[in-house]
Amino acid sequence: MIEVSHCDFIYNQGKSQVKVYDDFNLTIERGESLVLIGPSGCGKSTLLYLLSGLLKPTAGNIKIFSESVKGTRQKTAFILQEYGLFPWLTVEQNVSLGLRVRHTVKRNYKPLVEEMIRKMGLGEVKHNFPSQLSGGQRQRVALARALTLQPDLLLMDEPLSALDALTRERLQGLLLEIWQEQRLTTVLVTHSIEEAVFLGSRILVLLDGRPTKVVGEISNPLVGKPGYRQTEEFFQKTSYVRSLLERGGLDESAR
Amino acid sequence: MIEVSHCDFIYNQGKSQVKVYDDFNLTIERGESLVLIGPSGCGKSTLLYLLSGLLKPTAGNIKIFSESVKGTRQKTAFILQEYGLFPWLTVEQNVSLGLRVRHTVKRNYKPLVEEMIRKMGLGEVKHNFPSQLSGGQRQRVALARALTLQPDLLLMDEPLSALDALTRERLQGLLLEIWQEQRLTTVLVTHSIEEAVFLGSRILVLLDGRPTKVVGEISNPLVGKPGYRQTEEFFQKTSYVRSLLERGGLDESAR
Amino acid sequence: MNLQGKVFQGKSWGYLGAIVFLLALWQYAAWSLQTPLLPTPQAAIAATIRLFEADLGKHFWVSTYRVVLSTLTAFLIGLPLGIIMGYEGRIDRFLAPLVYITYPIPKIVFLPLILLFLGLGDGSKIFLITFIVFFQILVTTRDAVRKVQSETISSLRSLGGNRFQVYRYVLLPASLPDVFTSLRLSMGTAIAVLFFAESFATTEGLGYFIMDSWSRAAPDEMFAGIIMMALLGVGLFIVVDFFDNIFCRWQHLNGYKEGK
Amino acid sequence: MNLQGKVFQGKSWGYLGAIVFLLALWQYAAWSLQTPLLPTPQAAIAATIRLFEADLGKHFWVSTYRVVLSTLTAFLIGLPLGIIMGYEGRIDRFLAPLVYITYPIPKIVFLPLILLFLGLGDGSKIFLITFIVFFQILVTTRDAVRKVQSETISSLRSLGGNRFQVYRYVLLPASLPDVFTSLRLSMGTAIAVLFFAESFATTEGLGYFIMDSWSRAAPDEMFAGIIMMALLGVGLFIVVDFFDNIFCRWQHLNGYKEGK
Amino acid sequence: PKKSENQSPISEAKVVKIGVLPIEDNLPFYVAEKDKLYTKEGVQVELVSFASAMERDAALQAGQIDGQVADLLAVALLKKIGADVKIASIGLGATPKEGRFAILSSPKSGIQDLAGLKGGTLGISQNSIIDYVSDQMLLDKGVQLDSVKKVSIPKMPVRLDMLLSDQINAACLPDPLASLAQAKGAHLLIDDTYKNISQTVFLFRTDSINDNSEGIKAVLRAYGTAGQALTNSPDQYRDLFLEKAQIPQELKDSYQTPTFSKLQLPTEEEVQSVMKWMVEKNLIPQAYNYQELVDPNLLPSS
Ligand SMILES: Nc1ncnc2c1ncn2[C@@H]1O[C@H](COP(=O)(O)OP(=O)(O)OP(=O)(O)O)[C@@H](O)[C@H]1O
Ligand SMILES: Nc1ncnc2c1ncn2[C@@H]1O[C@H](COP(=O)(O)OP(=O)(O)OP(=O)(O)O)[C@@H](O)[C@H]1O
Ligand SMILES: [Mg+2]
Ligand SMILES: [Mg+2]
DSSP, rough: EEEEEEEEEEEEEETTEEEEEEEEEEEEEEEOOOOOOOEESSSSHHHHHHHHTTTSEEEEEEEEEEEOOOOOOOHHHHHHHTTTOOSSSSSSHHHHHHHHTOOHHHHHHHHHHHHHHHTTTTTHHHSSSHHHHHHHHHHHHHHHHHHTTTOOOEESSSSSTSOHHHEEEEEHHHHHHHHHHHEEEEEEOSHHHHHHHHSSSSEEEEEOSSOEEEEEEOOOOOOOTGGGGGGGGHHHHHHHHHHHHHHHHHHHHHH | EEEEEEEEEEEEEEEEEEEEEEEEEEEEEEEEEEEOOOTTTHHHHHHHHHTSSSSSSSSEEEETTTOOOOOTTEEEEEOOOTOOOOTTOOHHHHHHHHHTTTTHHHHHHHHHHHEEEEHTTGGGGTOOOOSSSHHHHHHHHHHHHHHHHHOSSSEEESSTSSHHHHHHHHHHHHHHHHHHHHOOOEEESOHHHHHHHHHHHHEEEESSSSOOEEEEEEEEEETTTGGGSHHHHHHHHHHHHHHHHHHHHHHHHOO | HHHHHHHHHHHHHHHHHHHHHHHHHHHHHHHHOOOOOOOOHHHHHHHHHHIIIIIIIHHHHHHHHHHHHHHHHHHHHHHHHHHHHHHOHHHHHHHHHHHHTTSOOOOGGGGGHHHHOOOSHHHHHHHHHHHHHHHHHHHHHHHHHHHHHHHHHHHHHHOOHHHHHIIIIIHHHHHHHHHHHHHHHHHHHHHHHHHHHHSSSOOOOSSHHHHHHHHHHHHHHHHHHHHHHHHHHHHHHHHHHHHHHHHGGGGOOOOOTOOO | OOOHHHHHHHHHHHHHHHHHHHHHHHHHHHHHHOTTTTTOOHHHHHHHHIIIIIIIHHHHHHHHHHHHHHHHHHHHHHHHHHHHHOOOOHHHHHHHHHHHHTSSGGGGGGGGHHHHHOSSHHHHHHHHHHHHHHHHHHHHHHHHHHHSOOHHHHHHHHHOHHHHIIIIIIHHHHHHHHHHHHHHHHHHHHHHHHHTTTSOOOOOOOOHHHHHHHTTTHHHHHHHHHHHHHHHHHHHHHHHHHEEEHHHHHGGOOOOOTTO | OOGGGTSSSSHHOOEEEEEEEEEEGGGHHHHHHHHTTTHTTEEEEEEOOOHHHHHHHHHHHHTSEEEEEEEEHHHHHHTTTTOOEEEEESOOOOTTTOOOOEEEEOOOTTTOOOGGGTTTEEEETTHHHHHHHHHHHHHHHHGGGGGGGEEOEEEEHHHHHHHHHHHEEEEEEEEEEEHHHTTTTTTEEEEGGSSSOEEEEEEHHHHHHHHHHHHHHHHHHHHHHHHEEEEGGGGGGGHHHHHTTTTOGGGGOOOOOOOOOOOOOOHHHHHHHHHHHHHHHHHHHHHOOOHBBOTTTTSSOO
């Protein structure tokens, strides 16, 4: 279980300060797939940074599987919004870096990396450097890198935003598969309402503001059911999420 | 009229070369709103770079409004896929840089910049540096910067990909408005099929491959009609685009 | 405000710590070596105070003037030229080998020629320092410009920026952090060259003062000169840091995601 | 292949052009000045060839050995320390002032002390060069590491990288391009210091050779020494360029979006 | 010369290190080396070359060399800074003719005598024997010291170049640079051959003398013998001289091989005169007396 309790978070902006979170609380069950959705700039990425241990809450405390978070965890994988690729490594090296860092023996990770590169359709560019990739290719490298790690907690910040509709759907399927097979805990940030309903066993709708507020929590037990995307249920959920977002949106323009 | 005639384009990748375009031809009428859609890595961004004059075709020639393209044009605005913000300038300075570069008098551009920052919802962060922004805020800065330029040709590379659904729809509306009012020529790259049908008076579906091929061209005369998004017509167009993309996708996996 | 105050305080403590540490080290070395070559810190500081009243102050200002003037000159020539070489491949292809060939030649050997043209006055000293420091600023700036991502340049060109504006709005600000690094280095080099330049044909400046004390076998006075030289260096470093903080504020944001 | 060949050819032409230009300039200066201080290029080249047979070659190798060894030592100490100072704010807060204070002190004044400890052999010369070059590499590396974007570091930490791995996989490669710049600069500095260091207690090395010719008032031989020194410098620069191209290949991609 | 068998193995192992500059005063060291005089005297000698006196003195202070040929000023300054040294003998300069210093005016200045130097600039090396010698010569010829502006240019080649290129009106230089300057058109205003002003002395660190007095005496004997050999048959050592004393190309034919007098101690009044000058210049707090400076026991008893 993941517990965020009474967390504050403040950014320094020159001389002023921005309080993004104030006494924020959140619980995520093991094996859950939580989706964060909300207007741009509301603090989604910040929350992932806090969960990953890359940022420390100004106050309060975060526990992951009953351990207090102090710095990064080996079994957490995090896909950063801007990919975080290393410009001096080729695609292949970028993908295998996570495993190298974890001291996996080369012989063991080679096939894993190969397979992931193939799954992401990066075979042709595997010797390219990041600056020689298209935007979507970069994003897929970041995804591949995180998935090779076989984490127990997977944090993803808009991991599919730069992909075309079909690749995106294919990879959504892949993510769903991995989540179901390995029963790992995932936290996903997305701007696509369909993606949220398709991938999230629970959806948290955030509202812009200082501090950020939660406007709604939708549980989505049918997630992963074959053919879910075509059901009436799915459509209803998306409409509901949309209505929650719109309410937030209205609030925002009224501020 | 914009004419791309018999263009080749080749990237050097270490010792090998990648031919992205081979004898490529394309005509865009003045006032048209062309949307490019296609799988990740197929060459959409490259085409925009060629149109902007930032890349030169290896062979062939490009004319914009009957002038041959040699380097960049003052009246073309281009939103790069990775935003291209200047890390040493604040949001406000980033937005106004285009106008400063064009030697607009400060007094004249101040209100324009202010208004655009407001429209993009960046008022609160206008003194922040890019590294102090969320992903979606960065993207909106890039959009604001391009729109202040009042160009006659607007090239946009996935300009709304990092925005939440509502903001995205609002800004789609804004783009449509600007296009209709100023009758400028736009070329938009997007991965969202709905966005393509909502914004494109013509939609070009590209297919991954060496070289890139055009699998379909859909004209979309009803674009901009009030309430278009809810019509049967709209739904048909999206399905058609999707089917074209899927055909391309099949081809790809068959390769 | 508060935060900046804190940073400033932190820095002052750092300097204090460093000074105390150096003095302790010096004291220890002086005690354990027991050689007249190394006076105790007390003797050196006493000499500094005593001589400052006399003419050490004058020597200090003369040296400061020479270093600052020549570094500035080197900067004003090296920076634009470095930026141009970094960006214009064609010019670089010819100028880079020229720099590569002439840079490693110790300029000191041209001393007779320099003196021939510029005489024994300040001119030749300032020229020598400028000449050497110029290369450092040039090479760093050039390399810094070559590291600027082409996307950033594309971005400005796509805004309609012409060649000059690429220089003004991209290459200059993007290379500034590296330029400040090279200025820091150049300060050190400038002082070393100054020391050399002032050891020929002059009767003013810290270099002269140190060499003169050395030849008079007066180690305490010599170390008084060294202390002044360190002060000069630290002073200039602090000035560079100051401008760095102003002009490269975006590099030193205190936001959380920035530092650790 | 083809492309690299072309680049290489372009570079060779650049060098040729630069050499021709320098020789022409020199020739012109020699003609118009008509001073015995400046021999003609012909005289200097003749002297080079004549003396190379004798012992100029030996001097050249001795100097090369000293420069390479001391730059390497400085590099091996300065690089890790610089990276650590750039990343560990706490260590930097104390060490930076120490560097700022000691860097500008002309190390030459410590000559008696250096001799006291290291004697007259190669040791003290190599130490002196190392000592000076070390600072340059240290300061550049530190500043380079401070410019590394925190996101890149976050990225590695999020992969489960520990502190050591941040050094190994991020800070080191990210600062390499700057380190190569500083190596280029250091080569020049090292040669300048070498020139000084070889003027005491030795009868070998280009520095000795040049000073010796100078005091014998034999300008053609002196310039033969200078030519060899320039050759040494260019050679080392080319070596640095070579490693730069290997280790920082990602910085020198020939792809279109990269260059112009 | 048969001593080598009697020498104890310890002192035989001790190498005597001598710091040398490329000037003619040091020539006997090389002659002794060439003629294997050191081995004959049963002593191992290592000659360490330096480019400037300052660096050589630094090495002596650091205990890296045992002895050197220097001037009287250096002796006093070394003593002042705590490097205890003793003069063993005169090197060059027992007679006025040996070890010439000269004041020359630049080729274009048109200054023909010392009187013409009034108001002009004189290149010297401050606080050195050059300084002392030029003061003495000026005073002897009745020139007010403050009527000439002294410019300190410590490096001799630079001083020469400055003189020849007219950047300074006059300069004080030792041979062979003085002769070279003359050959290149500088006018000789005065040299110190009229009176014995300058002497170089052979000095050793007191520590070394205490440790290895036999070795040092042997070195001294070799030096003396070599000096005599040089004086008696200069032609035989001509090539060695040209190589080691940095004789400029232009002078190779005309410049004479120097002659060396027998080993002897400097006279007391010469030493006192230097001490007096140094005290006046504030270089030393008070004059050292003759006994503090010399060690009369090292000269070979012949
Ligand atoms: N380093 C920083 N310094 C100061 N303020 C920051 C910094 N990073 C983010 N912020 C501010 O904090 C708020 C939340 O940022 P965050 O990146 O968490 O948003 P987000 O929800 O991920 O948005 P998006 O969907 O656009 O990525 C934003 O308003 C942003 O301006
Ligand atoms: N600088 C470069 N050097 C070498 N190859 C490159 C370079 N830039 C792009 N490519 C290759 O060219 C192809 C087309 O790239 P482009 O950026 O145009 O794709 P795209 O259609 O914009 O894709 P996406 O939707 O992912 O942004 C890709 O396969 C990419 O690997
Ligand atoms: Mg975000
Ligand atoms: Mg793209």
